[in-house]
Amino acid sequence: MQNDNFQDHYPDELSYCYGCGRHNEHGLQLKSSWDGDETVALFQPKPYHIAVPGYVYGGLLASLIDCHGTGTASAAAYRNEGRAMDTAPPLRFVTASLQVDYLRPTPLGGPLEIRGKISELKGRKVVVNVTVSADGEVCVQGKVIAVQMPEHMAAKMDAIEPESK
Numbered sequence: 001m002q003n004d005n006f007q008d009h010y011p012d013e014l015s016y017c018y019g020c021g022r023h024n025e026h027g028l029q030l031k032s033s034w035d036g037d038e039t040v041a042l043f044q045p046k047p048y049h050i051a052v053p054g055y056v057y058g059g060l061l062a063s064l065i066d067c068h069g070t071g072t073a074s075a076a077a078y079r080n081e082g083r084a085m086d087t088a089p090p091l092r093f094v095t096a097s098l099q100v101d102y103l104r105p106t107p108l109g110g111p112l113e114i115r116g117k118i119s120e121l122k123g124r125k126v127v128v129n130v131t132v133s134a135d136g137e138v139c140v141q142g143k144v145i146a147v148q149m150p151e152h153m154a155a156k157m158d159a160i161e162p163e164s165k
């Protein structure tokens with residue numbers, strides 16, 4: 001596995017996301033990277049990330065799928081263009097659709113493994129299938145449809161002072 005995290009290449013102004021922003025001290029700070037043609041992230045839930053006692057909260061699991069999916073989409077788009085992630089023009093993706101299926105309860109204990117597979121990359125859209133496993137068993141599967149951020153959204157974001165992002 002390469003130790004080159006996608007989120008470390010996000011520009012500062014896009015690094016406040018609750019799920020994956022490295023500058024969000026209250027957030028999850030998910031880190032994703034390539035593993036061959038798949039992507040992978042590890043996340044250690046805290047004892048307070050609880051649903052039913054002993055099991056991980058489903059909303060947290062959805063967040064992990066969401067941010068791993070959008071990170072994977074961005075990395076895939078750069079790879080498709082044969083470019084490094086910190087090169088211009090930026091390829092910024094947001095979630096258009098997030099689908100999550102909880103297959104079995106996710107035990108709260110060791111680290112979770114989040115894996116992404118790109119199923120479609122076309123135009124401004126990337127579709128990523130994501131699984132979350134605990135102890136080697138898939139507990140949750142999801143699908144993220146990520147779409148490149150429209151110009152008007154990027155323009156508005158660029159106009160906001162960093163402190164208020």
Ligand SMILES: CCCCCCCCCCCCCC(=O)SCCNC(=O)CCNC(=O)[C@H](O)C(C)(C)COP(=O)(O)OP(=O)(O)OC[C@H]1O[C@@H](n2cnc3c(N)ncnc32)[C@H](O)[C@@H]1OP(=O)(O)O
Nearest residue numbers: 009010014017070074085092093094095096097125147150
């Ligand atoms: C260095 C790297 C930088 C990376 C930075 C990353 C940022 C990190 C931030 C972390 C983020 C963390 C995650 C977060 O929290 S992101 C925050 C949550 N997400 C949002 O707020 C997004 C809100 N929605 C929108 O802005 C628009 O609706 C978007 C931009 C998504 C699409 O509106 P737009 O007008 O632009 O789209 P289009 O009509 O041209 O369609 C384009 C294609 O997309 C397909 N489609 C559209 N919608 C849907 C849908 N609901 N289901 C299925 N498919 C959909 C559509 O069919 C078409 O496909 P095709 O027909 O061509 O096949």
